[in-house]
Amino acid sequence: MSTRTKVAVVGAGPAGLTVANLLNHSGIDCVLLEERSRTHIEQRPRAGFIEEWAVRALDEHGLADRLLRTAGTQTFSEFRFDGARHFFRYGDLSGHRHFVYPQQELVTDLVATYVDDGGGDARFEVADVRLHDLDTDAPAVTYTDRDGREQRVDCDFVAGCDGAQGVSRKHMPPDAVVARHDYGIGWLALLAEAPPSADGVLFGVHPRGFAAHMARSDRVTRFYLQCPPGDTEDSWPDERVWRELQARLAVPGGEITEGELIEKRVLDMHNYVVEPMSHGRLHLAGEAAHLVAPIAAKGMNLALHDALLLADAFGAHYRGDDAKLDGYSDTCLSRVWQYQEFSQWLSDVFHSSTQDPPSDPFRARLAQARLRRLLGSEATATALAEVYIGKRADF
Numbered sequence: 303m304s305t306r307t308k309v310a311v312v313g314a315g316p317a318g319l320t321v322a323n324l325l326n327h328s329g330i331d332c333v334l335l336e337e338r339s340r341t342h343i344e345q346r347p348r349a350g351f352i353e354e355w356a357v358r359a360l361d362e363h364g365l366a367d368r369l370l371r372t373a374g375t376q377t378f379s380e381f382r383f384d385g386a387r388h389f390f391r392y393g394d395l396s397g398h399r400h401f402v403y404p405q406q407e408l409v410t411d412l413v414a415t416y417v418d419d420g421g422g423d424a425r426f427e428v429a430d431v432r433l434h435d436l437d438t439d440a441p442a443v444t445y446t447d448r449d450g451r452e453q454r455v456d457c458d459f460v461a462g463c464d465g466a467q468g469v470s471r472k473h474m475p476p477d478a479v480v481a482r483h484d485y486g487i488g489w490l491a492l493l494a495e496a497p498p499s500a501d502g503v504l505f506g507v508h509p510r511g512f513a514a515h516m517a518r519s520d521r522v523t524r525f526y527l528q529c530p531p532g533d534t535e536d537s538w539p540d541e542r543v544w545r546e547l548q549a550r551l552a553v554p555g556g557e558i559t560e561g562e563l564i565e566k567r568v569l570d571m572h573n574y575v576v577e578p579m580s581h582g583r584l585h586l587a588g589e590a591a592h593l594v595a596p597i598a599a600k601g602m603n604l605a606l607h608d609a610l611l612l613a614d615a616f617g618a619h620y621r622g623d624d625a626k627l628d629g630y631s632d633t634c635l636s637r638v639w640q641y642q643e644f645s646q647w648l649s650d651v652f653h654s655s656t657q658d659p660p661s662d663p664f665r666a667r668l669a670q671a672r673l674r675r676l677l678g679s680e681a682t683a684t685a686l687a688e689v690y691i692g693k694r695a696d697f
């Protein structure tokens with residue numbers, strides 16, 4: 303069975319759903335293909351911090367009503383080290399804030415707007431997705447639907463929004479550059495049914511290893527613990543998790559509230575960037591094109607940035623102007639590399655001082671000098687605040 307559309311969007315994460323919504327809203331035909339069920343993607347917890355520019359952009363397209371009604375906002379983070387609290391007030395310095403809104407809530411809203419309100423064509427639980435003839439004017443996507451039938455979607459363009467494990471990236475030509483970086487560390491990512499212990503993000507820079515705290519809602523908090531790469535969840539029983547979180551994050555006047563752990567998984571911290579992000583009629587967006595470890599909470603923000611640009615570029619194409627589509631990859635990548643550089647900067651600050659004595663005392667002392675400059679110089683803090691909140695990152 304075959305369908306004809308203008309844009310086949312592969313993957314219903316934040317990137318694919320944003321592209322599909324914007325196209326649908328502009329009257330540009332598209333088909334959205336997702337390998338998991340709607341229920342699954344609406345319950346998959348991951349990100350939670352959305353930068354203000356992204357929320358404003360979603361709102362311009364009518365995609366942030368519930369977010370603006372219900373999300374909390376944050377304007378500072380706290381570095382905790384040597385038993386003391388040090389505040390980084392990026393909201394005051396940049397005039398921008400983070401919105402705290404769990405990724406699954408945003409995905410739920412975007413699916414509802416596209417499918418229920420907009421009557422958009424979304425096909426869930428597809429399998430064996432394959433892309434064809436991308437370097438011609440008549441590409442296509444084939445897949446097996448949830449009833450086991452072979453399907454084909456003929457289209458003008460493919461938006462490859464299928465994340466880090468998807469198929470789209472594999473269709474980039476051999477001469478596309480894939481820049482990779484491995485931090486050589488792991489993070490144990492945790493979700494606890496516990497109210498946030500602070501009004502800002504907490505960064506614990508500690509000789510036992512880095513730890514972090516980020517609100518997700520009034521009842522749920524995300525925590526991270528640095529661990530060896532390749533470590534397993536089994537080596538982190540609940541009692542050990544809380545002992546380490548208390549040791550690395552709690553300080554006098556800054557206690558950590560405990561609760562039931564509802565998610566526990568080890569992330570090996572690595573990054574990649576595919577350049578260019580376009581090949582023929584295929585344009586990648588989000589983690590299909592670039593992964594940034596969750597050190598600075600940047601991945602979903604970048605996915606939204608790409609998606610907004612890509613939908614805008616498709617719109618311009620159908621009005622007879624290809625300049626935005628031609629420049630799509632370069633425009634995305636300037637922000638991608640600023641965010642990668644910022645994540646690397648923060649990673650050095652977070653991880654270089656671990657172990658007592660540090661394994662590399664020179665790097666440890668450099669990291670401590672950076673931290674003192676961030677906390678002691680308003681000019682340095684202002685420059686960092688702009689990238690942290692994404693107010694200025696298109697250099």
Ligand SMILES: Cc1cc2nc3c(=O)[nH]c(=O)nc-3n(C[C@H](O)[C@H](O)[C@H](O)COP(=O)(O)OP(=O)(O)OC[C@H]3O[C@@H](n4cnc5c(N)ncnc54)[C@H](O)[C@@H]3O)c2cc1C
Pocket residue numbers: 312313314315316317318335336337338343348349350351352405428431463464465466467468469491587588589590596598599600601602603604605
């Ligand atoms: C623990 C954790 C915390 C994070 N915290 C933050 C944060 O606070 N802020 C932030 O900005 N980012 C954060 N991130 C990163 C963020 O979650 C991702 O960057 C974001 O999900 C990327 O969106 P995407 O749409 O590109 O990809 P995805 O969300 O991965 O969506 C891709 C979709 O494609 C589907 N798919 C895959 N293969 C196929 C296929 N072959 N065919 C069809 N569909 C397919 C997948 O099922 C998925 O639904 C965090 C990540 C993790 C793991």
